[in-house]
């Protein structure tokens with residue numbers, strides 16, 4: 001086998017691998033269902049706490065007072081048989097959108113420290129506070 005010929009074969013193999021990777025990326029992109037965060041916090045000030053979770057059970061947020069770091073990703077798990085949201089009452093700082101029964105969604109905590117009240121937009125009697133530090 002000449003050197004020229006083996007080089008061409010290697011290039012062909014690499015091309016096939018890149019094609020497969022593109023196909024995988026295309027499939028992965030379809031799985032994102034919830035809305036993208038409105039803004040990403042500045043990298044320097046953001047402290048991301050993974051695994052921060054709020055449950056919704058019996059038409060209540062558990063815990064009702066949620067303490068997170070600025071820019072944290074918060075997962076909201078709906079254990080009820082009714083749909084719910086977790087929505088900031090002021091300025092739409094964050095909103096999960098409708099979470100169907102048995103599903104979960106995430107939102108990104110604001111990058112600005114403070115206390116943010118939230119409700120379920122479908123059941124405004126459901127209340128909680130997100131404390132961002």
Ligand SMILES: [Cu+2]
Pocket residue numbers: 083084085120121122123126
């Ligand atoms: Cu609700």
